Amino acid sequence: MPVFLNARDAGFEEAFQTLLSAKREDSPDVDATVAQIIADVRARGDAAVIDLTQKFDRLSLTPATLRISEDDINAAAAQVPQQEHAALALAADRIRAYHARQRPTDAEWVDETGATLGWRWTPVAAAGLYVPGGLASYPSSVLMNAIPAKVAGVPRLAMVVPTPDGVLNPLVLVAAKLAGVDEIYRIGGAQAIAALAYGTETIAPVDKITGPGNAFVAAAKRRVFGKVGIDMIAGPSEILVIADADNDPDWIALDLLSQAEHDESAQSILITTDASFGQAVAKAVEKRLETMQRRVIAGPSWRDFGAVITVPDLETATALSDRIAPEHLELCVADPDGLGAQITHAGAIFLGQWTPEAIGDYVGGPNHVLPTARSARFSSGLSVLDFVKRTTLARMTPEALRAIGPAAETLATSESLEAHGLSVTARLRKLNDG
Amino acid sequence: MPVFLNARDAGFEEAFQTLLSAKREDSPDVDATVAQIIADVRARGDAAVIDLTQKFDRLSLTPATLRISEDDINAAAAQVPQQEHAALALAADRIRAYHARQRPTDAEWVDETGATLGWRWTPVAAAGLYVPGGLASYPSSVLMNAIPAKVAGVPRLAMVVPTPDGVLNPLVLVAAKLAGVDEIYRIGGAQAIAALAYGTETIAPVDKITGPGNAFVAAAKRRVFGKVGIDMIAGPSEILVIADADNDPDWIALDLLSQAEHDESAQSILITTDASFGQAVAKAVEKRLETMQRRVIAGPSWRDFGAVITVPDLETATALSDRIAPEHLELCVADPDGLGAQITHAGAIFLGQWTPEAIGDYVGGPNHVLPTARSARFSSGLSVLDFVKRTTLARMTPEALRAIGPAAETLATSESLEAHGLSVTARLRKLNDG
Structure with a gap:
């Protein structure tokens, strides 16, 4: 059984912390x-x-x-x-x-x-x-x-x-x-x-x-x-779906399962403003699992690491989402753009119910190599930037050196880096001797 | 004594390889x-x-x-x-x-x-x-x-x-x-x-x-x-100066020493088109070392890891520079911009004789945290990009899903990821059923 949580419940914070810190993978020491x-x-x-x-x-x-x-x-x-x-x-x-x-x-x-x-x-x-x-x-x-x-x-x-x-x-x-x-x-x-x-x-x-x-x-x-x-060392895949009650439970179930089927260590989480919608999605997941080809993978993933969280409002949903910093985030709500603008930490956001995460895996255009295990807090998906590097350029004129060289001399002296300072001093002397 | 090499000499390639692969630091295993x-x-x-x-x-x-x-x-x-x-x-x-x-x-x-x-x-x-x-x-x-x-x-x-x-x-x-x-x-x-x-x-x-x-x-x-x-784990600092004979040997000596004074493992290399200019710089280094405050650091750095390389032309200089992929590169030549445009791998380039590297350490503007140990081949200096991360965004319309969804279904099937495909199929069915 996945975990069912309600943000209004007394023990919620502790249970959410447990969910966040769950170790989903034991890498052998090779x-x-x-x-x-x-x-x-x-x-x-x-x-x-x-x-x-x-x-x-x-x-x-x-x-x-x-x-x-x-x-x-x-x-x-x-x-x-x-x-x-x-x-x-x-x-x-x-x-x-x-x-x-x-x-x-x-x-x-x-x-x-x-x-x-x-x-x-x-x-x-x-x-x-x-x-x-x-x-x-x-x-x-x-x-x-x-x-x-x-x-x-x-x-x-x-x-x-x-x-x-x-x-x-x-x-x-x-x-x-x-x-x-x-x-x-x-x-x-x-x-x-x-x-x-x-x-x-x-x-x-x-x-x-x-x-x-x-x-x-x-x-x-x-x-x-x-x-x-x-590139980054990727961990098991994750999806977080934030959905209101105005969704087809079967669609959301399939979106959750499309992560779960990757790996027994994958994690699929639903956050919803409607507890009974959450129950309907969980039921739809079980129904789909009955006939799924990869149910021996998706089943354990959903039961061991899946979660359905009911929240009082979408503000609570975005706050929890930023704490999760999900690799994939689906926003199946009335105003996905508005909600998306409030998200700070996520690898990729899929906006609206017509954008299943699987589109992003194949044909959407954005990269599907994304930060896992909460690393979206500090890193990004694969991009062109991973294959380029930047060389910085600086060219002083004599006037520029006259303007800023003395400050460099002062700082070099205070850092006891004499040659640094002298390399500026020698040039300034030439300028002043003219 | 630093190494003196001439690119025209028979044993040059081997000697240059030795210089490139010199291990300058033994980190204790802590x-x-x-x-x-x-x-x-x-x-x-x-x-x-x-x-x-x-x-x-x-x-x-x-x-x-x-x-x-x-x-x-x-x-x-x-x-x-x-x-x-x-x-x-x-x-x-x-x-x-x-x-x-x-x-x-x-x-x-x-x-x-x-x-x-x-x-x-x-x-x-x-x-x-x-x-x-x-x-x-x-x-x-x-x-x-x-x-x-x-x-x-x-x-x-x-x-x-x-x-x-x-x-x-x-x-x-x-x-x-x-x-x-x-x-x-x-x-x-x-x-x-x-x-x-x-x-x-x-x-x-x-x-x-x-x-x-x-x-x-x-x-x-x-x-x-x-x-x-x-950020990157930095190694000992390096400078490469490419200089023609139209420079003051003492300025170049000070630029080389401003790396050498950082650390006994630092490396300073001069590539020049004029062998006698190279000798003059080496002489100027020795002279400055006599009185330098940090000569107990700069001396061993220069003698153990320093090098003066004579090349027949500036094209050879840029080719060698790209193999070194220096952290800092000074171009003290008549047309520094033209030469700089031919460089592919360097952390920072300092253009022209009025731009000593020390300016970049303090007041130039570019960052002085730069890739060492040849890692300028694949990485960049510290920048604003190190403190931000990117979230990709995608929003399909029903029409967009109709256009590209079938390709996603095909690829999901060929990768045996059934739920991925079904998450698209379920939505397309709804569209087709009207």
């Missing part, structure tokens, strides 16, 4: 194993990657077959039905159009002293994209990771995807092709992360690695962080 | 100690922080004296000479003006299907700023960390600064006041990071922590990452 794998790949390169792929994926590779050939990609693409190809293409177009607006702009200006100041954005030279194998090998995630990189202008995008026993999802290859991925390697796990970060004879190193993965992949990303950039 | 400290602060709150401050800083505190009072701050400010106060105020104004231009803009548009898409930026609710005690307690760093947070609109900014034996730099308090810091606590080390991340009875938790620190602070930041956001 750090020692991962450290060994990374050291092995750094020492032996391709040979280590090939041995580890034999061991973990039961697949025999050579340096020549590490990379998936253009022919293999085209052969896979030919198997994909036209309807799926078209759906992926539509998704790619919409994601590209959305992210194209995120390109940051350069700036340059002259200030009142005559100094020219500004900054310039440039893409990383090479990015690596991790794509899980097996059940969680989602072509939509390929689009969501690869397209922002290509929109950012990353010239080289290398993808890794494990193919246990040689099995590969052809849709993943089609998605990679649509997104403009430049190289694809049939490797996975910590060994693939190590190969991307440090390079091997066959795989050139990259500067930034993104994409989801299991505990080994997450531990490897943490370990190579600093040598390369990484 | 992770186990830090884990204990964090656990202690989580378990015992203020009492743990007070005990640890007694132990490490030899300072007796109570919950009431953890925070530095307004009176103490004002008393400290009264001690600071007017010249230093004015210099800090000028720096604060210029840093604020530069960072004000970094505020990102919200977006909202209606696409061709009638869907409304966009995003909104909001500040983190609370940020914590770590300021080291002792020798590296720099008021300029307080400005560089605190001002971007305040420009971002962070409503609560809490600062921690250890005061070993009770000693505190009054300029640090003046800088905090000028920057708009809301709370200051006289604590440091891993215990201060734990208090900021998890909160105690006296210190409310924050959402993001920035600022430099020693190995304990760095390890603590790594450990609390995920619970809160952190």
Whole structure:
């Protein structure tokens, strides 16, 4: 049974705190194993990657077959039905159009002293994209990771995807092709992360690695962080739906279940102003669970971590929502824009009853890689900004240096950084000696 | 002796690789100690922080004296000479003006299907700023960390600064006041990071922590990452100067020394098109080292990690610079803007001989918290963006859902995520049933 709470009840605050702090995932500690794998790949390169792929994926590779050939990609693409190809293409177009607006702009200006100041954005030279194998090998995630990189202008995008026993999802290859991925390697796990970060004879190193993965992949990303950039380490997915009574309980039930079906550790929460509507949604969830394909996943998720919270008004709902800082927030209320404007912490907001969260997973345009586990308090979903970096620019004129140099000398002296001060003093002396 | 290299020499590539991969810092492994400290602060709150401050800083505190009072701050400010106060105020104004231009803009548009898409930026609710005690307690760093947070609109900014034996730099308090810091606590080390991340009875938790620190602070930041956001873990500082022969060797020597004096592990590199100019700079460095206050730091830095590289032309210089991806890059050449435009990876560029790097440390306007250890390949200096996060927005109309919903259904089916598909199907059915 999910938790049923009412914000008016005496014990509510304590129960809500318990809900907020529930630990939904126990990651196995694989750090020692991962450290060994990374050291092995750094020492032996391709040979280590090939041995580890034999061991973990039961697949025999050579340096020549590490990379998936253009022919293999085209052969896979030919198997994909036209309807799926078209759906992926539509998704790619919409994601590209959305992210194209995120390109940051350069700036340059002259200030009142005559100094020219500004900054310039440039893409990383090479990015690596991790794509899980097996059940969680989602072509939509390929689009969501690869397209922002290509929109950012990353010239080289290398993808890794494990193919246990040689099995590969052809849709993943089609998605990679649509997104403009430049190289694809049939490797996975910590060994693939190590190969991307440090390079091997066959795989050139990259500067930034993104994409989801299991505990080994997450531990490897943490370990190579600093040598390369990484995206956030994602936790299990979450949805919060705020809904008034003027909704179809079955729609809301399906929205809650579309998170629950991802993972037994996923969390789906409904906040409603109407207790009996909450009961109706819970009933609809149970009914849908009876026949759902993934009920062995969605059922435990809903029963262990699901919650239905009744609140006296929508102001209470937004206050609770900001404390949850949900990854996905659906606002199924009469004035979703008005309510949305009051939300401060959320990864993505889906406004109104015609915007199920699943639209955002595939074809809405915004990214579906979003901050989990309350990290929307301080971080954002994946974007073009993850694949660019900024160089700041400053150019003094003699006049500008005369205006602000003495303050730099004073501060350098007070920080006991003599050479800092002298580097200004020497120039000012020349100006004054004229 | 620094390394002297010539890009025309046979062994150059190997020698340059050695320079690139030189390990300049051995961080002690303090992770186990830090884990204990964090656990202690989580378990015992203020009492743990007070005990640890007694132990490490030899300072007796109570919950009431953890925070530095307004009176103490004002008393400290009264001690600071007017010249230093004015210099800090000028720096604060210029840093604020530069960072004000970094505020990102919200977006909202209606696409061709009638869907409304966009995003909104909001500040983190609370940020914590770590300021080291002792020798590296720099008021300029307080400005560089605190001002971007305040420009971002962070409503609560809490600062921690250890005061070993009770000693505190009054300029640090003046800088905090000028920057708009809301709370200051006289604590440091891993215990201060734990208090900021998890909160105690006296210190409310924050959402993001920035600022430099020693190995304990760095390890603590790594450990609390995920619970809160952190900035980059900075390594020792670096400067690369590209200079032609038309420069005063002494100016360039001072610029190189202004990095070297920070830390024995700092690195200063000169790339020049004129070998004899390179020799003249090296000679000027040695001369300045004879009398420099911090020669016991700057000397070893220059001799162990310094380098003078002669190149045949400026194109070679920019190519080498991009491989170094320097934290600070000075371009002392005839056309610095033209050369700067060819640089892809650098934290900050200082254009022309009137722009010593020290200007950027204090009063230029751009941030002096910059990516070290070649991480300018994938990351940027501190900015307003570090204190805000983006919420994506999507609102479908019935017509928009009709246009793109079927593609979402197709992709959900191909990913075996049934509830995702059904959440769209249920709504489309209603539309089609009228």
